Amino acid sequence: MNKKLLLTTLICTSINFFSQAQVGVGTTTPNGALDVTSTTNGFVPPRVALTATNVGAPIVNPNGGGNPIAGTVVYNTATAGTSPNNVAPGLYYWNGTRWVAFAGSPGGLDWSLTGNTGTSIASNFLGTSDNVDFAIRTNNTERMRVLTTGRIAVNTTNVSQADNQFEVTSTIVGDDAITGNSVGTGGRGVQGNSTLDGTGVFGYNDGTGIGIVGTNVNTTTTAAIGVLGNLSTTTTTAPTSNLVAVQGQVSSISATAVNALNFGGGMGLYAQTTGPTPTTAGSNAAVYASLDQPTAGNQDVAAIIGSQSNINQGTGGYAGPLAASSNSSLGGVAGTLASKVINANTDSYLFGVIGDVLRDSSVGSSTIPDRTGGVMGYNGSNAWGVLGYRASNGNTYGGYFSTGGTAATQNGTGRVSSSTNENNGIGIGVNGSFMGGYVKGDQYGLMTKGDEFGMYVAGNTLTNKPIVQLTEGTSKRIATYATTSTSVDVTTRGKGKLNNGETFVAFDTNFSQTATISEDELNITITPMGATNGVYVSKITSTGFFVKENLNGKSNANFSWTAISTQKGYKNGVKISNEILANDYDKNMNEVMFNEADTKNEAKPIMFDGTKIKFERYNEPIENQKKSIPVNKRERVVLENEKPKQ
DSSP, rough: OHHHHHHHHHHHHHHOTTSSSSSEOSSSSSSSSSEOOOSOOOOOOEEEOOOTTTTTOOOTTTTTSSOOTTOEEEEOOBBBTTTSBBBBEEEEEEOOEEEEEETTTTTTSSSOTTTOOOOOOTTOOSOOSOOEEEEEEEEEEEEEEEEETOOOESSSSOOSSOOSSSEEEOOSSTOOOOOOOOOOTTTOOEEEEEOOTTOOOOOOOSOOOOOOOOOOOSSOOSSOSOOOOOOOHHHHHHOOOOOOOOOOOOTTOOOOSSSOOOOSOOOOOOOOOOOOOOOOOOOSSSOOOOOOOOOOOSSOOOOOOOOOOOOOOOOSTBBBBBBBBBOOOSSEEEOOOOOOOOSSSOOOOSSSOOOOOOOOSSSOOOOOOOOOOEEEHHHHOEEEEEEEOOOOEEEEEEEEEOOOOOOOGTTSSSOOOOSSSSSOOOOOOOSSSSSSOOOSSSOOOOOOOOOSSSOOOOOOOOOOOOEEEEESSSSSEEEEOOOOOOSOEEEEEEEEETTTTTTEEOOOOOHHHOOOOSSSTTTEEEEEESSSSSEEEEEESEEEEEEEEEGGOOOOEEEEEEEEEEEETTTTTTOOOOOHHSTHHHHHHHSSSOOOOOOOOOOOEEEEOOOSSSSOOOOGGGSOOOOOOOTTTTTTTHHTTTTTOO
């Protein structure tokens, strides 16, 4: 009986009850319904082993059983359950339907500093639930903002363009706004996807910098890329709008739309187009550059500029960088076309480089002006040539070539090819195999002009028409004709005078050196200019001939003479092949030089078989044709693997 009384006394001493139903533990003045006060001990709630956040047991309502009432607090000692209803040791309270952790994870309503578990993507999120932007700060400074529109701005409070979904601003001079790094096969440093007519990745620069830079510093592989533009389409019909893998666009003077640099052994810009066989006409291009400048004022523009500064030298061969040849040459722009045509006797119209000047169909009154051309080549020595040239007089040239210009070539007043200054310019050089060239015109064939000579032919000169010389007359020029002979003759003439019926006539030195001097080859005609008994050639020497009057006459008459002999080395004339002597040679050659605008007919082939000319097609050995380097840097399979990830 005394023990029970003592226990009751102790409890009443430690816990003070008040008429207002307030309970104080360690204090006589509780400040609430329950006030526990201690400087050395804490409050220990019931310790239980929960099984899941959505299971109330093992805690039950003491008034009738069932789930505990809302507000029940316990300390869970177990790690149990499966996400999103798992529990971990810590304080939990029952909210009427589930256990909620005091800490953020798992099962809590707040985000934990060490991360949350047991979350549901459908109901758990970081952000706002009203129409207010969401901001993230460091050092109490805003670093990123998610706008109520869903757009994201980094280092700024808003996007600069209304259609920017994601915008990063660099606030420190020289810093990169975005840098994407990828490690491993198949990764992307930066990937931008867009549907319809949008833009996957857009680079913008309003100063002197660069909108987008792609850099590859991998020196251990041949398959790395700085910037890759890949367009994959299965359409076989001509699109109604442009399909573009990479597009560069500028609207400022002295700006660059796409700038490709190469500091190693690769390529600054590599473009490849592959796709299905089109069923309707359309244009495909690995690289397409378009420049539209409707406002006058800027002349130094080009759709594509190729510039190279190289300490190395080409090794010859006149092959481009993609030709499978060790003898390659260097160039600012190289155009290489690898033919897949199997039958050589096919009109394929394949060209390494195409240059074309066209009228702009969007300008109804546009025309092709003078001094324009399809392709122009120019070097630093004022030697230049244009393919498809329209001259200042409106005449068009298939090829127009010029060298050795004066200051006129520098100030835009024109291009000139003549100069009295010291120079080494040659307008055009042609080096063929069995034939150097063929010039054909419907009215005029070829006109040449030169102060020293108009034309010099190093070889036999053949013509099927008389040779005509035009000499200025009183009212018009007079045509004179060159004599012809069945032998190769050298002619000289002069005047002499008999002295007591005889004399010696010396040949001109040039005649003696070029003509065959012999009685068998030499023909001499003497015409007296006065009364004589007649004259004759009494003797021929290597330097001249003796003239004597008939009947031992002693006259002193003047005379003229002409000597004709065979040119040295041409006793048997000039050897001309039977192919050229054939009556149909001119007809065949006329068909060789063919108007290629006629697509219904073909030119007559011509070849040299090593001994004679044949009007047959030459079956060139395939090993004689230069091959291109296999395009293995970006094979089709690789491009398929580099499609945008979904």
